[in-house]
Amino acid sequence: MTQPFQPQLALEPGQPAQAHLTNMSVALRTMLDCIEAPEGSPRLSVFYGPSGYGKSVAAAFCAGRFDAAFVEAKSVWAQRSILEAIALELGVSRLARTNPKILQQIIDALLHEPRPLIIDEMDHLVKKQSVEVIRDIHDGAGIPIMMIGEEALPAKLKEWERFDNRILVASAAHPASxxxxxxxxxxxxxxxxxxxxxxxxxxxxxxxxxxxxxxxxxxxxxxxxxxxxxxxxxxxxxxxxxxxxxxxxxxxx
Structure with a gap:
């Protein structure tokens, strides 16, 4: 059984969790909803919207504020690639030879030093049928995970029922004001x-x-x-x- 996630915020004492642009604030609020969720609640979230709305910049800003691990998926990535990228981002220096063992290395690293995880370009993992890897990390480590993608990402994720029912919040990016x-x-x-x-x-x-x-x-x-x-x-x-x-x-x- 995983321990309740305790966030290590990269915020100065007394500094408000407030961003500069609208979508930075949306990304922060989305992550905070997962961090502040009651024990036993799911901690998956989606931040979605059209290309060019500044979602990646907002996600990177959010990663800096919460000391989150940040990974940008690529179109050619399969399960091995995403596992390796997350493991390296978490500081795992010697990767295991098999996917299940790398997954366990990731979970062990997050249990030892809990950090939120942000996956940008999540649509690529949907296309490569690698969604369940993220659920395995979520279930094994109990950490907040925010996934960034295009407008149709929430609808695409409904194909995986066990994944979809773990999504606590889905936030739409806003056009610039x-x-x-x-x-x-x-x-x-x-x-x-x-x-x-x-x-x-x-x-x-x-x-x-x-x-x-x-x-x-x-x-x-x-x-x-x-x-x-x-x-x-x-x-x-x-x-x-x-x-x-x-x-x-x-x-x-």
Whole structure:
């Protein structure tokens, strides 16, 4: 029988568990729900949403706050690969030869030093039918595990009933808000003053896709520097195109 998980938070005394961007806060709350779950409760969670919403950045931020082990799955990974990656992330230096023994090494490491586990790009493990490996780690070590994936991830996981009924919380990522856009501007665009109305324009035009908001802010800063402008706004941007991800077709001359 596993011992109740006791989190080792990488937070300073008195520091609030509050993130900078909306999805950082969502990721923190999702992990906290698992950490604070009553003894005997499942501790699996899902953080899901469209590509470009900043889920991976939020998950990495969450990993730093909770000293969580963080693994990003790859499209070619099968069970052996995910087991090896988690074991190495936990500091297991000499891997066993068989999958069951590596699994036991992971469980032993987590029982000795409990840490949350975050699996990014979980959709790859679903495709490779490697989901049950994560359940084995959860059941053996009793730790919180947060899985990151695309919009359909919660529905995909329902194929594994014993896995799905261990999911305590599934949280959807949010599109970037204007407040997020302003914070992204302040972080990425220190060389040029970008007015709030231009930030709002980029957020609306990109439908809140964080990656594209950043791309447009950086492009605006680059153009402003090239033109010698030190303060830019919506009027200055004019009819310049916004990078939204739509393919731009060039007409032949």
């Amino acid at each position: 204007l407040d997020d856009g302003l914070k992204l501007r302040d972080h990425y665009c220190a060389r040029v003053a970008i007015a709030d109305d231009l930030v709002a324009y980029f957020v609306a035009a990109t439908k809140g896709v964080t990656r594209r908001v950043v791309t447009n802010l950086q492009q605006a800063q680059r153009i402003a520097l090239e033109e010698g402008a030190d303060l830019i706004d919506r009027a200055w941007w004019g009819r310049r195109p916004v990078l939204t991800g739509d393919v731009q077709l060039r007409r032949a001359a």
